[in-house]
Amino acid sequence: MAEDSGYESILCVKPEVHVYKIPPRATNRGYRAADWKLDEPAWSGRMKITAMGKKAYIKLEDKISGELFAQAPVDQYPGIAVEAVTDSSRYFVIRIEDGNGRHAFIGLGFADRGDSFDFNVALQDHFKWVKQESELAKQEANQSTAPKLDLGFKEGQTIKISIGNIKKKDGTSQGGAKARPMGGGGLLPPPPGVKAGGVLLPPGAQQPAPPAQTSTVMELTGRLYISL
Numbered sequence: 001m002a003e004d005s006g007y008e009s010i011l012c013v014k015p016e017v018h019v020y021k022i023p024p025r026a027t028n029r030g031y032r033a034a035d036w037k038l039d040e041p042a043w044s045g046r047m048k049i050t051a052m053g054k055k056a057y058i059k060l061e062d063k064i065s066g067e068l069f070a071q072a073p074v075d076q077y078p079g080i081a082v083e084a085v086t087d088s089s090r091y092f093v094i095r096i097e098d099g100n101g102r103h104a105f106i107g108l109g110f111a112d113r114g115d116s117f118d119f120n121v122a123l124q125d126h127f128k129w130v131k132q133e134s135e136l137a138k139q140e141a142n143q144s145t146a147p148k149l150d151l152g153f154k155e156g157q158t159i160k161i162s163i164g165n166i167k168k169k170d171g172t173s174q175g176g177a178k179a180r181p182m183g184g185g186g187l188l189p190p191p192p193g194v195k196a197g198g199v200l201l202p203p204g205a206q207q208p209a210p211p212a213q214t215s216t217v218m219e220l221t222g223r224l225y226i227s228l
Helices: 113-146
Strands: 009-020 043-052 055-063 069-074 082-083 089-099 103-109 216-220 224-226
Touching: 009 055, 009 113, 043 113, 055 113, 089 113
Parallel strands: none
Antiparallel strands: 009 043, 009 103, 043 055, 055 069, 069 089, 082 089, 089 103, 216 224
């Protein structure tokens, strides 16, 4: 995770910003820049937004020496650390801390509206990234704890596969009886002891004698034909 890294990245730098002392907020309606002495800033210098892990830091530094004037840690945006005023888009109230547990609220103003826009977008983009990282970490945690589907065979486990309609080389299907050849016209072959074309007699009857062969002599056109 990025929050475990000690690397500090720079999100936004503006060369000139102004700091104002602000009166206590009298109502819950929010801060108004018109209540400040905008023509008498308490301090002017450079502003830098950095990020280390999930947390962002608004740093106010001297333009020349870079000495730190004040710093505002930001855990979420929008939030108590940074609040926009109700009557202008160029002014904000930030919560600065000294590192010893003490904090104060000061006014922060930009001379140019584009600078205030960049300030706002830099914080929004950072915390959008933080949200995405958190959701991704939750998904990874859920996947690691979910039981994995085991599709492997257990020891001694077998499976049975039934495949039908497989033809053998002799043309018959596996598991079926071999087809019986049929005679001409679809008739069954005669039983043993009976010649093809013969008549099956009842028990005790005698088989008739075959007819005697006769000779026929025919004379046609001077040639002799014998029919047996």
